Amino acid sequence: MAEATQPDLAVALGRLRLSWPTLMGSGCYGSGEEYAPFIDLAALGGVVLKSVTRHPRLGNAAPRLVSTPSGLLNAIGLQNPGIDAYLENDVANFADRPCAVIGSVAGFSVDDYAYVTERLAARDEIDAIELNISCPNVGTEGETFACDPSLAEAATRAARGVTDKTLIVKLSPNVTDIAAIARIVEAAGADALAVINTVRGMSIDVDRWTPRLGNANGGLSGPAIRPVAVLAVWEVARAVKIPIVGQGGIETARDALEFILAGASAVGIGTGNFTDPRVPLNVVDGIRDYLAARGHSALSEIVGKANPRFAGVR
Amino acid sequence: MYTLERSPAVHRTVVSDRREPVPGIVILGLHVPHLASITLPGQFAMVVPPSGEQAATALGIYEAEGERVSLMLVVVGPRTRELAALQIGAPLDLLAPLGNGFELDALGDNVALIAGGVGIASLLLPAQALAARGARLTLLYGARTAAALVDADRFAALGAKVVLATDDGTRGHAGFVTELLRALPKHAFSGLAACGPSPMLRAVGRAAAYLDIPAQLALEETFACGVGACWGCVVPHAASSVGTPVGLIRAKRAEPPARESDRFCYARICKEGPVFWAHELRW
Numbered sequence: 001m002a003e004a005t006q007p008d009l010a011v012a013l014g015r016l017r018l019s020w021p022t023l024m025g026s027g028c029y030g031s032g033e034e035y036a037p038f039i040d041l042a043a044l045g046g047v048v049l050k051s052v053t054r055h056p057r058l059g060n061a062a063p064r065l066v067s068t069p070s071g072l073l074n075a076i077g078l079q080n081p082g083i084d085a086y087l088e089n090d091v092a093n094f095a096d097r098p099c100a101v102i103g104s105v106a107g108f109s110v111d112d113y114a115y116v117t118e119r120l121a122a123r124d125e126i127d128a129i130e131l132n133i134s135c136p137n138v139g140t141e142g143e144t145f146a147c148d149p150s151l152a153e154a155a156t157r158a159a160r161g162v163t164d165k166t167l168i169v170k171l172s173p174n175v176t177d178i179a180a181i182a183r184i185v186e187a188a189g190a191d192a193l194a195v196i197n198t199v200r201g202m203s204i205d206v207d208r209w210t211p212r213l214g215n216a217n218g219g220l221s222g223p224a225i226r227p228v229a230v231l232a233v234w235e236v237a238r239a240v241k242i243p244i245v246g247q248g249g250i251e252t253a254r255d256a257l258e259f260i261l262a263g264a265s266a267v268g269i270g271t272g273n274f275t276d277p278r279v280p281l282n283v284v285d286g287i288r289d290y291l292a293a294r295g296h297s298a299l300s301e302i303v304g305k306a307n308p309r310f311a312g313v314r
Numbered sequence: 315m316y317t318l319e320r321s322p323a324v325h326r327t328v329v330s331d332r333r334e335p336v337p338g339i340v341i342l343g344l345h346v347p348h349l350a351s352i353t354l355p356g357q358f359a360m361v362v363p364p365s366g367e368q369a370a371t372a373l374g375i376y377e378a379e380g381e382r383v384s385l386m387l388v389v390v391g392p393r394t395r396e397l398a399a400l401q402i403g404a405p406l407d408l409l410a411p412l413g414n415g416f417e418l419d420a421l422g423d424n425v426a427l428i429a430g431g432v433g434i435a436s437l438l439l440p441a442q443a444l445a446a447r448g449a450r451l452t453l454l455y456g457a458r459t460a461a462a463l464v465d466a467d468r469f470a471a472l473g474a475k476v477v478l479a480t481d482d483g484t485r486g487h488a489g490f491v492t493e494l495l496r497a498l499p500k501h502a503f504s505g506l507a508a509c510g511p512s513p514m515l516r517a518v519g520r521a522a523a524y525l526d527i528p529a530q531l532a533l534e535e536t537f538a539c540g541v542g543a544c545w546g547c548v549v550p551h552a553a554s555s556v557g558t559p560v561g562l563i564r565a566k567r568a569e570p571p572a573r574e575s576d577r578f579c580y581a582r583i584c585k586e587g588p589v590f591w592a593h594e595l596r597w
Contacts, residue, residue, distance in 0.1 A: 034541045037409075037541075038322070058580065064546045065546040
């Protein structure tokens with residue numbers, strides 16, 4: 001008896017081919033190595049590495065995390081060794097990863113984005129680049145790029161000019177019209193969009209009269225932001241043709257399917273890994289079962305199916 | 315092969331026994347085949363919530379023998395409430411063992427263990443290991459009130475001299491356990507090992523410096539990942555081998571030039587710790 005054919009879950013983001021439609025969110029997954037004892041990395045579509053900047057960054061003062069209802073507020077502050085030390089000490093370790101390895105670049109000027117992208121993308125260990133133009137936790141500079149259309153365009157164009165590898169641009173939800181930014185970033189040469197980064201937030205200790213985070217404000221992630229993220233994907237999917245990586249509070253296959261039906265081709269999982277490192281496996285298994293039960297042969301068949309004005313390419 | 319055998323994993327356990335010595339403090343015994351033998355004193359577990367509706371919780375490993383480990387938890391919120399409600403036979407998954415554990419050999423043969431509240435949970439395994447190699451033990455154990463002092467007799471049974479303190483004076487010294495250190499002469503012990511809330515550990519660190527006794531502190535912290543991935547649980551630490559950027563604690567001071575002791579980095583409590591030498595912390 002012939003076995004039933006498994007639905008095809010592979011995804012293309014520009015030139016990048018993912019075996020599974022799951023990317024581990026930048027900053028939540030280290031370099032992947034930290035989670036290797038708990039999950040087979042080959043079962044992941046890819047790992048988006050922790051962001052790297054031109055110069056070393058000490059990071060923000062503690063506390064850097066606060067639990068909030070159904071959410072996690074963080075302000076890490078892009079702690080990283082800087083691109084020189086990163087290339088020298090870290091990148092070689094990524095060579096044997098059995099999933100896609102996506103470098104994440106953060107910056108404080110257009111030139112930073114070009115410089116760090118060029119150096120990082122030149123390494124064979126790196127399969128693609130995510131441009132983090134939306135970090136909310138480094139003063140006003142970090143997120144400015146995702147919130148100002150001309151800067152978002154300039155940073156994307158600068159990075160596009162220095163690499164042929166897949167360029168994913170990570171957008172901020174902290175804007176009035178995310179679709180307008182998405183259109184501009186697409187026109188500037190992005191191959192894909194990651195939607196969304198964290199939502200700005202704050203928690204205050206009413207006994208001590210002070211914000212709970214060392215950095216005062218932070219970025220909110222987890223199930224609390226999922227409806228915000230699904231709507232952002234819905235709106236962006238009506239505005240651009242390039243694929244979208246939908247992310248924000250995904251913990252189950254049904255959560256992921258909301259994003260896919262809104263128009264995402266793949267999903268990002270970040271905070272969900274902190275509940276259980278097997279969440280990415282459960283998401284893939286659940287999506288496969290869902291497609292099989294409905295008689296679909298490929299994930300691409302259902303992308304954007306809840307979104308009547310889906311403008312993307314399946 | 316040594317490192318491979320000791321490497322952490324997802325362990326599927328089953329609640330084998332459950333004890334609530336005081337209302338609000340629960341000790342969960344877990345049946346798990348291959349964890350006790352690779353657990354080092356001072357290591358912890360990330361406990362995966364059975365409901366999948368909460369983030370995982372870090373708990374120090376209290377007991378570890380044969381095919382059983384146990385965890386001590388205080389009910390403080392929804393995560394611990396869910397765990398405290400587990401009954402015998404319930405499955406519970408752990409990521410374990412995590413963190414570095416104590417360097418017990420560096421503490422000498424006359425060791426004081428200093429526990430604040432459920433910090434006691436991270437000190438039983440060190441006490442057993444120290445007793446096994448013949449070290450003289452003293453337990454200084456403080457809690458809010460007499461009823462919240464748990465299992466001090468376990469330490470006495472290992473031969474430890476037990477000195478108690480309660481905030482409300484219902485048992486032992488009335489006041490903080492760290493106040494007991496003030497009356498001691500220099501070099502009263504060959505080493506200190508402490509676990510408890512941060513203000514207590516800072517006080518232990520200051521006392522250890524004054525008494526000139528090497529001290530290892532097991533930090534209690536809320537983790538997100540617990541495995542070194544997210545950099546959320548950091549503590550300022552002497553600039554070292556952690557491989558992360560170094561800053562200056564008094565960066566604004568122009569003169570005199572920064573000393574070596576001003577240089578620090580942010581170390582991950584879950585990865586480089588949770589046990590740190592007191593003299594290397596810059597908090």
